Amino acid sequence: xxxxxxxxxxxxxxxxxxxxxxLSGTDEVETVVGPSVxxxxxxxxxxxxxxxxxxxxxxxxxxxxxxxQGAKIMANVKAGGAQIAGExxxxxxxxxxxxLTSTARIMGDVEAKILVVEAGALICGKVMMPxxxxxxxKLNRQTRSAPAKKVEEQFQxxxx
Amino acid sequence: MYVYIYDNFLREKKYASVVKAMEVSLTDYGIxxxxxxxxxxxxxxxxxxxxIKRGAKTIVMVGNDQTFGHILSRAATCECSxxxxxxxxxxxxxxxxxxxxxxxxxxxxxxxxxERMDVGWMxxxxxxxxxxxxxxxxxxxxxxxxxxxxxxKMEVVVCNLQPFYWKKNNHGETQVVHPQDGKLEAFLRPLxxxxxxxxxxxDPSIFPFEEMEIRGAEPFTVEADGKATKExxxxxxxxxxxxxxIIGKNRKx
Numbered sequence: 001x002x003x004x005x006x007x008x009x010x011x012x013x014x015x016x017x018x019x020x021x022x023l024s025g026t027d028e029v030e031t032v033v034g035p036s037v038x039x040x041x042x043x044x045x046x047x048x049x050x051x052x053x054x055x056x057x058x059x060x061x062x063x064x065x066x067x068x069q070g071a072k073i074m075a076n077v078k079a080g081g082a083q084i085a086g087e088x089x090x091x092x093x094x095x096x097x098x099x100l101t102s103t104a105r106i107m108g109d110v111e112a113k114i115l116v117v118e119a120g121a122l123i124c125g126k127v128m129m130p131x132x133x134x135x136x137x138k139l140n141r142q143t144r145s146a147p148a149k150k151v152e153e154q155f156q157x158x159x160x
Numbered sequence: 161m162y163v164y165i166y167d168n169f170l171r172e173k174k175y176a177s178v179v180k181a182m183e184v185s186l187t188d189y190g191i192x193x194x195x196x197x198x199x200x201x202x203x204x205x206x207x208x209x210x211x212i213k214r215g216a217k218t219i220v221m222v223g224n225d226q227t228f229g230h231i232l233s234r235a236a237t238c239e240c241s242x243x244x245x246x247x248x249x250x251x252x253x254x255x256x257x258x259x260x261x262x263x264x265x266x267x268x269x270x271x272x273x274x275e276r277m278d279v280g281w282m283x284x285x286x287x288x289x290x291x292x293x294x295x296x297x298x299x300x301x302x303x304x305x306x307x308x309x310x311x312x313k314m315e316v317v318v319c320n321l322q323p324f325y326w327k328k329n330n331h332g333e334t335q336v337v338h339p340q341d342g343k344l345e346a347f348l349r350p351l352x353x354x355x356x357x358x359x360x361x362x363d364p365s366i367f368p369f370e371e372m373e374i375r376g377a378e379p380f381t382v383e384a385d386g387k388a389t390k391e392x393x394x395x396x397x398x399x400x401x402x403x404x405x406i407i408g409k410n411r412k413x
Contacts, residue, residue, distance in 0.1 A: 030366070031366060031367055031368065032363075032364070032365050032366040032367075033308075033365050034348070034349075034350070034362055034363045034364055034365035035362055035363060036310060036311055036350045036352060036362050037308060037309075037310055037348060037350055037362075037365045038308070038309050038310070038311075039306055039307070039308050040306060040307045040309075041305050041306030041307055042305045042306055043305070043306045044305065045368075047368065052363070053365070057306060
């Protein structure tokens with residue numbers, strides 16, 4: 001064993017390269033609110049946000065918001081897309097898709113274009129989807145315009 | 161015209177051969193110039209300003225991370241290009257700039273690949289690589305909009321050029337985050353008490369920002385580019401494209 005060829009020890013550069021490779025997929029820096037950190041105020045970001053701690057005030061991002069299990073948000077939330085596994089006390093407005101996992105607890109109104117709710121998620125509030133608003137308005141217009149057409153037809157028949 | 165600022169530690173005998181070889185190489189490339197020696201208590205800005213008046217166009221720092229921080233913390237606003245020749249150990253900034261250590265750095269300098277770099281501004285001086293606040297009871301206010309606090313002490317690292325490394329778990333796995341250009345990144349690591357004694361680091365929080373303020377109830381240590389001071393309130397800003405720097409092909413930003 002004395003004459004065994006010593007295995008080459010990785011140099012610091014190699015270790016750093018290895019570490020960089022591990023994170024190569026997530027090289028883009030995003031805002032992360034870590035556990036046991038409290039954020040108060042208007043929390044706005046242009047990039048993705050990951051919340052693992054507590055946020056109070058308001059949260060705004062044009063990109064993706066991820067609220068992890070154990071995280072607490074006591075604020076109104078506006079985001080491009082969101083995945084929620086923690087607790088949110090406040091209204092949520094999401095432009096694209098909102099995903100609620102089984103551990104999600106939401107106390108407030110929810111507005112999203114696409115809503116995915118896993119079994120076990122709790123919502124206490126109103127759910128609105130902007131896709132339906134247009135069709136409702138169309139239906140209302142149709143029902144309103146239908147009797148008017150009938151009256152016009154009757155009037156034309158009387159004249160003839 | 162090139163002016164070379166040598167750090168004081170280069171007087172040591174063990175660096176004599178490297179310095180000699182570098183001087184020969186610089187003469188070969190035709191970029192040799194005046195040599196000045198830096199002392200610990202000298203402010204680099206008036207010296208550089210004097211040399212610029214005499215016609216210097218490029219100021220080359222010769223030494224390690226500390227030399228780099230010492231000179232650029234005051235002289236970042238000077239109207240000239242900066243070069244760097246790393247010598248000896250403790251040269252992490254050179255690695256980020258893509259400048260090899262020793263004689264090989266002379267070739268990078270001769271190629272004059274110039275890039276304008278953002279620098280961080282802290283109270284009344286600049287930092288280029290990193291600002292570090294060892295664990296202390298502080299609160300951080302970002303862009304005057306939101307405040308970040310921790311239950312106990314918190315370590316703060318603000319990165320401009322230098323990547324942030326931290327050990328993710330006990331197996332020694334290292335995580336790296338490379339800072340973005342055009343923003344400063346703040347990494348906050350709160351400490352939580354571990355059973356009877358000692359503290360453990362929590363996962364870091366990451367906030368990209370352009371302006372922030374760190375306040376403490378008691379004075380806390382601030383290390384900007386390896387230079388430590390005691391502060392009670394620190395205002396940190398990003399100064400866009402402030403420094404003109406000669407960098408290597410293998411730069412990491």
